[in-house]
Amino acid sequence: MAFFSKLKERLFKSSSKLDEGLEAIVEDGGVVDTVPPESAAPEPEAPAPDPIPEVPTPEVPAQPDPAPQPEPEPEIQPQPEPMPEPVPTPQPAPTEIPTTPDPVTPEPVPAPAPDIPPAPQPEPEPDIPPQPEPAPEPIPAPTPEPVSVPAPPSEVPPAAPVEVPSEAPAEMPAPLPIPPAETASAAKPGLLGRLFGRKDAPAVVRRELDDDMLEQLEELLIASDMGVDTALRVTANMAEGRYGKRLSVQEIKELLATEVARIMEPVARPLPLFPKRPQVVLVVGVNGSGKTTTIGKLASQFRAAGKKVVIAAGDTFRAAAVEQLQVWGERAGVPVLTAPEGSDPASLAFDAMEQATRDGADLLMIDTAGRLQNRSDLMEELAKIVRVIRKHDETAPHNTLLVLDATTGQNALNQVKIFQEVSDVSGLVMTKLDGTAKGGVLVALADKFGLPIHAIGVGEQIDDLAPFDPEEFAAALTGLDG
Numbered sequence: 155m156a157f158f159s160k161l162k163e164r165l166f167k168s169s170s171k172l173d174e175g176l177e178a179i180v181e182d183g184g185v186v187d188t189v190p191p192e193s194a195a196p197e198p199e200a201p202a203p204d205p206i207p208e209v210p211t212p213e214v215p216a217q218p219d220p221a222p223q224p225e226p227e228p229e230i231q232p233q234p235e236p237m238p239e240p241v242p243t244p245q246p247a248p249t250e251i252p253t254t255p256d257p258v259t260p261e262p263v264p265a266p267a268p269d270i271p272p273a274p275q276p277e278p279e280p281d282i283p284p285q286p287e288p289a290p291e292p293i294p295a296p297t298p299e300p301v302s303v304p305a306p307p308s309e310v311p312p313a314a315p316v317e318v319p320s321e322a323p324a325e326m327p328a329p330l331p332i333p334p335a336e337t338a339s340a341a342k343p344g345l346l347g348r349l350f351g352r353k354d355a356p357a358v359v360r361r362e363l364d365d366d367m368l369e370q371l372e373e374l375l376i377a378s379d380m381g382v383d384t385a386l387r388v389t390a391n392m393a394e395g396r397y398g399k400r401l402s403v404q405e406i407k408e409l410l411a412t413e414v415a416r417i418m419e420p421v422a423r424p425l426p427l428f429p430k431r432p433q434v435v436l437v438v439g440v441n442g443s444g445k446t447t448t449i450g451k452l453a454s455q456f457r458a459a460g461k462k463v464v465i466a467a468g469d470t471f472r473a474a475a476v477e478q479l480q481v482w483g484e485r486a487g488v489p490v491l492t493a494p495e496g497s498d499p500a501s502l503a504f505d506a507m508e509q510a511t512r513d514g515a516d517l518l519m520i521d522t523a524g525r526l527q528n529r530s531d532l533m534e535e536l537a538k539i540v541r542v543i544r545k546h547d548e549t550a551p552h553n554t555l556l557v558l559d560a561t562t563g564q565n566a567l568n569q570v571k572i573f574q575e576v577s578d579v580s581g582l583v584m585t586k587l588d589g590t591a592k593g594g595v596l597v598a599l600a601d602k603f604g605l606p607i608h609a610i611g612v613g614e615q616i617d618d619l620a621p622f623d624p625e626e627f628a629a630a631l632t633g634l635d636g
């Protein structure tokens with residue numbers, strides 16, 4: 155649970171470009187609507203029957219309203235009282251608090267805390283002295299929870315979802331049911347807002363979906379690295395049955411998120427585990443894409459799931475790369491086999507196969523050099539590694555993982571093309587999605603290549619590797635939860 159809120163927190167924390175772009179598009183030519191939020195949310199289908207969206211009921215109160223607006227305010231004043239009551243709602247807080255275990259979860263955790271003090275705030279104090287009572291209750295609640303959470307770390311199941319195997323049934327628990335709960339808690343504020351009424355019926359800006367708007371949407375998606383073909387397909391799907399309708403930013407985000415999730419759904423597949431021992435995972439990718447870090451994170455998760463792992467430092471051309479892998483091996487508690495600088499990586503792979511077999515290892519992860527300067531060299535080098543390990547097991551490698559740096563944008567598409575030429579890529583890991591990544595490239599990748607995305611990197615720490623969740627990704631990309 156904590157893991158998922160952390161992920162949500164980090165994913166695209168600074169990729170608000172798409173978010174802002176959508177707002178700008180709707181404002182450009184949009185008209186202010188005072189429509190109750192309830193009618194706005196399910197909107198796409200409601201207005202569908204009518205070619206003229208202005209007729210629907212929401213409009214009626216909208217026009218005569220300019221004056222009535224002040225009226226709702228006085229009604230709301232009494233509401234502030236019920237508001238403080240829900241303060242004890244910190245119930246949702248404990249859910250998120252477990253996230254705290256780590257350093258980086260500022261928002262979700264602090265959020266509940268500030269909520270509590272506001273209850274006994276100096277202003278309402280005279281009126282509501284009894285409230286401080288409920289306040290203290292929630293405080294103790296959160297504290298014990300985070301404590302209880304660290305308990306499972308020994309099993310480190312939160313990480314396990316990354317590797318939830320399709321083939322290895324009983325071994326992997328399935329910690330996946332956690333995310334839905336998380337999502338539900340995230341939705342609470344909105345629900346409460348509706349239940350308790352709004353101070354002022356928010357002025358919703360809506361814009362008619364026409365050619366101009368579609369063009370702007372396409373440009374925005376292309377700018378987010380989605381690629382021309384994918385952007386056109388996505389906007390066409392969004393427009394289907396909605397042309398001429400008036401849409402708000404929220405509604406467009408929801409439509410976009412639905413389309414993105416639809417494209418990503420088929421590629422969201424965990425790294426498959428096979429009964430073969432050792433299962434050989436060849437890791438390829440350009441230098442700096444995050445191969446070493448990803449190997450370390452994966453090794454740690456496999457090990458936590460009870461697997462015996464061996465790593466082979468196959469980038470024998472750079473001493474620094476080998477050292478770095480050794481550091482990650484230590485962190486993960488996994489042995490790292492090395493060879494002298496400049497020696498043949500295929501020879502190391504052969505030795506590693508022997509040792510992994512001898513030791514009864516479940517997994518052998520082989521790092522490789524990522525020099526693209528000379529593609530034929532790279533191809534020859536990878537082909538030789540494959541030939542050599544097949545002397546031990548002709549079905550190896552069982553996975554060829556391509557590690558891609560999401561911040562490289564469209565360049566990631568070229569890298570997939572090249573590595574598909576030089577190796578038999580079976581799946582992807584996208585790293586650095588926590589930064590300023592223009593995550594749209596993942597949509598383009600999924601749309602164009604359809605390769606499974608096994609996991610995503612969301613930080614530099616050992617547990618910053620998450621399973622790829624299409625809906626969570628779509629929400630983060632479109633700023634739905636923002």
Ligand SMILES: Nc1nc2c(ncn2[C@@H]2O[C@H](COP(=O)(O)OP(=O)(O)OP(=O)(O)O)[C@@H](O)[C@H]2O)c(=O)[nH]1
Nearest residue numbers: 441442443444445446447475585586611612613614
């Ligand atoms: N923010 C962030 N940084 C990452 C992530 N994954 C890797 N990095 C960083 O990216 C840099 C490169 O990572 P490496 O794992 O060394 O990449 P590599 O592909 O092994 O590179 P070479 O060793 O040069 O072949 C390091 O500074 C990592 O800490 C991630 O998911 N998020």
